[in-house]
Amino acid sequence: SQTIHQWPATLVQPVGSPLSLECTVEGTSNPNLYWYRQAAGRGLQLLFYSVGIGQISSEVPQNLSASRPQDRQFILSSKKLLLSDSGFYLCAWRIDRDSEAFFGQGTRLTVV
């Protein structure tokens, strides 16, 4: 069966520090991968999606970047965090765009 792993679960980082959040999927190949951010009391905002290794589409201009170095690995990064980067970050995958989406357990990022 397919599983998705996302870590860390919680992270507190100072302003200006770098960020690296990792997401891996098991049990499938060539999935579509997604990074979302959920601000408190708000809906999910799509940040990046990837349909293959090295293929990244950005939805929102921001302080973040994403990379897909391997088929089932999706990384969210920042060189210098801002206070406004605080939020709940969720990774998701689906096998293709008309199939069911599955989410990781999320990372709570607090920038102080």
Add this chain to the structure above:
Amino acid sequence: KQEVTQIPAALSVPEGENLVLNCSFTDSAIYNLQWFRQDPGKGLTSLLLIQSSQREQTSGRLNASLDKSSGRSTLYIAASQPGDSATYLCAVQNTGGFKTIFGAGTRLFVKA
């Protein structure tokens, strides 16, 4: 531009009551619509996926309907239980790309 709206934003019901959560979307060109559950501080759990050619899907006490022409979906929860307390999110997958658009969610509280 696809917009997804969920009504009500919050709902409190006594245990045992049947209830309906509403989701509306502005663009009917979708592959599918998916309902999720989110517990506080957790990731999203997929509940039901309805393909654009389908009218409804059922899983246990949950029944989701889709009227693509009118841009509406409902999630029916029968005989609600305190364990159903969570935020329920609907999301549509547009045919024009890889984006999944989420509603802001309905926060449900079932009182024992």
